[in-house]
């Protein structure tokens with residue numbers, strides 16, 4: 001049993017690369033915590049520092065409340081499972097699993113019994129005499145797991161343990177690892193760049209970007225209330241639609257979210273309206289997941305966006321339509337987002353309403369609404385981390401729908417499912433979670 005605490009941990013490599021930047025994180029006893037983020041964001045470095053394979057440049061690491069930086073890796077009661085399984089090729093499966101027990105001086109008889117129990121629990125009892133080269137990928141991963149659990153460690157560290165396996169096997173082992181670690185009650189930190197793995201396996205997910213911790217919460221929390229634009233864009237398939245909107249407050253009535261050629265109206269009674277109202281006269285980012293969008297008949301009134309289908313993607317169980325709605329999308333870079341040969345948006349669609357913006361701002365100056373000073377770093381003008389391009393609103397349709405590119409489509413928007421982010425990419429909210 002173990003708890004883990006990272007206190008303001010930073011790791012700078014000798015070449016100046018900041019792999020981990022001031023990360024603080026607590027993992028509870030028995031918890032399954034997933035570190036999620038794209039390649040190079042510092043996930044493995046965090047695991048390696050906890051295991052004692054690397055030292056932090058700054059900060060402290062505590063296991064069960066005690067600082068461990070002075071302890072050698074073998075004294076930390078930690079077992080680590082790697083992506084490449086790291087099995088000893090010349091040893092049999094049984095000897096691989098039993099190796100940690102042999103190292104710690106356990107006699108052959110109890111050792112054989114423990115190995116047999118662990119192998120049976122993992123469904124590899126019948127291959128104990130084989131060498132790793134005679135196993136399938138899934139069996140090899142089970143051997144690596146067996147070798148990790150045989151010592152009954154207090155803490156499991158798993159670094160992308162499934163990434164070398166095909167997708168069917170990954171899903172199977174995902175479920176096995178989840179139930180095994182929970183049965184054993186072992187605290188587990190699991191690194192992956194695969195959001196499906198993170199959301200299905202984790203008690204809590206910690207999302208990283210470029211060494212910085214972006215958000216920590218249960219899968220429901222980080223998916224349902226992403227703390228930053230980055231987390232919003234990273235989680236979910238299809239990706240969340242992120243549209244630039246100009247905010248206009250129509251006092252005590254509604255807030256207009258103007259996307260350029262069309263608008264949505266947030267009622268003043270919406271609990272988030274006052275928070276969004278602070279951005280009167282500014283641009284924000286409005287997030288809508290495909291599940292917040294429902295195709296409707298063309299003449300349906302209400303909270304509706306209208307566009308033309310640019311292209312369709314057929315996924316078997318559903319199709320996705322991407323609509324041109326005359327809006328601008330914010331694309332978060334460096335996460336392998338779907339890139340298309342689009343021309344970047346070079347001029348703001350809000351220029352033409354700049355005059356109205358001025359007038360509205362002037363009119364509200366004496367009222368309750370204050371406009372904020374523009375931030376220095378803005379996701380709306382941030383080359384290298386975000387870019388703007390013509391929006392293609394992703395909408396779910398039935399499989400193989402009777403529409404084709406060029407067709408008009410109207411989409412009802414669930415206003416209570418909108419997400420709002422400010423210019424820095426932080427969630428605009430009323431503060432509850």
Ligand SMILES: Nc1ncnc2c1ncn2[C@@H]1O[C@H](COP(=O)(O)OP(=O)(O)OP(=O)(O)O)[C@@H](O)[C@H]1O
Nearest residue numbers: 013015017019038039040041042043044045046193
């Ligand atoms: N020994 C090293 N020396 C210098 N830089 C390193 C070293 N190890 C890792 N890095 C750099 O530190 C950063 C974080 O690497 P890390 O392996 O922790 O990322 P990761 O999120 O685990 O990525 P991946 O999923 O690809 O393993 C990267 O920029 C990487 O290039």
